[in-house]
Amino acid sequence: MTVREADQVTRHAHLPRRIRCGRILRRALRRDDLEVSDCQELSADVYQLTLTTGEPASVVMKRREPAAAHRDRLLVRRWLPAVGLADAGPPLLATVCEQEVGAAWSVYEWLDGQCLDRIPVDPGAVDRLVDVVAAMHVRFAGHPLMAEVRHHGAHLGRDAYAGQLDDAMLALSAARRDAVVRMHLPEALLTDLERAVRRAREETPALLALLDQVGGPDTLLHGDLWPKNVLAGPGWLRLIDWERLGVGPAIYDLSTLLMRLPPAARRGVLDRYLAQLATAGWPLPTVDDVVLLTTALERARLATLISWRVLDLLQAPAGPAAVWAGGQLRSIRTWWHQIDPRPREEEVTIH
Structure with missing residues (x-):
């Protein structure tokens, strides 16, 4: 990583959490119309984002190791559907990598359940x-x-x-x-x-x-x-x-x-x-x-x-x-x- 790239990573990491998560969300969903009004930390590296524009109205974002994010994607998109249980897994919307910091984000639809x-x-x-x-x-x-x-x-x-x-x-x-x-x-x-x-x-x-x-x-x-x-x-x-x-x-x-x-x-x-x-x-x-x-x-x-x-x-x-x-x-x-x-x-x- 060059000095300039390292500086970009540092500045990105110090952005307000709502702005940073909003940028990642728009990149993950490939949607420029999404605006985040609130960002609540549910647990370590897990956040609930409330959106003022676009659908869904709320999502959960989880920061994790790339291998874990890839496994979750396989589970939701390949394994569970293969046995007729596509609706039994987590409501995954997208996965996106932050290559500059060696991490990945899984984005899930927020479900109003118990x-x-x-x-x-x-x-x-x-x-x-x-x-x-x-x-x-x-x-x-x-x-x-x-x-x-x-x-x-x-x-x-x-x-x-x-x-x-x-x-x-x-x-x-x-x-x-x-x-x-x-x-x-x-x-x-x-x-x-x-x-x-x-x-x-x-x-x-x-x-x-x-x-x-x-x-x-x-x-x-x-x-x-x-x-x-x-x-x-x-x-x-x-x-x-x-x-x-x-x-x-x-x-x-x-x-x-x-x-x-x-x-x-x-x-x-x-x-x-x-x-x-x-x-x-x-x-x-x-x-x-x-x-x-x-x-x-x-x-x-x-x-x-x-x-x-x-x-x-x-x-x-x-x-x-x-x-x-x-x-x-x-x-x-x-x-x-x-x-x-x-x-x-x-x-x-x-x-």
């Missing part, structure tokens, strides 16, 4: 969610596009499960060898985390055998199927925020969803989902199987958090960041033992 993490939620929306997720899993399993999905997405299958536990053990062993880290991290905390991860590793062969038996074939996974990543309105439903899209057994998504639902809502969701799999001729897990696999998969996700927080400590063993990482490890120890995905039979709280 996230399913808010109570009360329309039970019809929950049913539609289950139907969409089950249809996605069944239709992608064995589909020739899976080669392309596997190339662009994360690997969330059996090897990833074992690898997450192994990585956590390596990180904890490194923390134990680092004298400075040990000064700031209680011995009992390290011991408890190592014991928990080691036990999960010892149970891995039996767990993977069960996963092979009833976990479902490899398919396209949302990867982060929290109710907050589901937007619904009258007669429609969209799965949003596919940052962790990947390939793996279908129960990976199901486990994430069940853990984030109220316990009393889980049995109905599980029964409806399994009924869809039965129609497709898939092997069906029992409720106990689902509870066991969900617990294991959730702990593997926590193992990944252990790895990242220990790496944070190894890089900066003292200071505010270290205090935060240590606090996160204490929370993970608590969460590890509190995982309970079992359905409850009491009155459902989603209504």
Whole structure:
């Protein structure tokens, strides 16, 4: 990059956010008639723009790595339409690159709907969610596009499960060898985390055998199927925020969803989902199987958090960041033992 180009990038980055986002939006949509009246930051690098001219009246812009933007475009324009689910993905309008800063922007239509993490939620929306997720899993399993999905997405299958536990053990062993880290991290905390991860590793062969038996074939996974990543309105439903899209057994998504639902809502969701799999001729897990696999998969996700927080400590063993990482490890120890995905039979709280 030349000095002049670097100067242009710097001046562009310091433009007022509304003006900068407006310029990017017009370039993305190839529309010179769009004027932005308001720009609200929804989260880091995610903005809602209100337009005074042109349609749509409001959009969401997300700044991300170019590879992630390209994957999202493939999902919306190629993968989901190929299995008849074009209306189930994020409402992507355009993608545009900022080559000068090595980033990309995804532009989405703003939809006036409700996230399913808010109570009360329309039970019809929950049913539609289950139907969409089950249809996605069944239709992608064995589909020739899976080669392309596997190339662009994360690997969330059996090897990833074992690898997450192994990585956590390596990180904890490194923390134990680092004298400075040990000064700031209680011995009992390290011991408890190592014991928990080691036990999960010892149970891995039996767990993977069960996963092979009833976990479902490899398919396209949302990867982060929290109710907050589901937007619904009258007669429609969209799965949003596919940052962790990947390939793996279908129960990976199901486990994430069940853990984030109220316990009393889980049995109905599980029964409806399994009924869809039965129609497709898939092997069906029992409720106990689902509870066991969900617990294991959730702990593997926590193992990944252990790895990242220990790496944070190894890089900066003292200071505010270290205090935060240590606090996160204490929370993970608590969460590890509190995982309970079992359905409850009491009155459902989603209504």
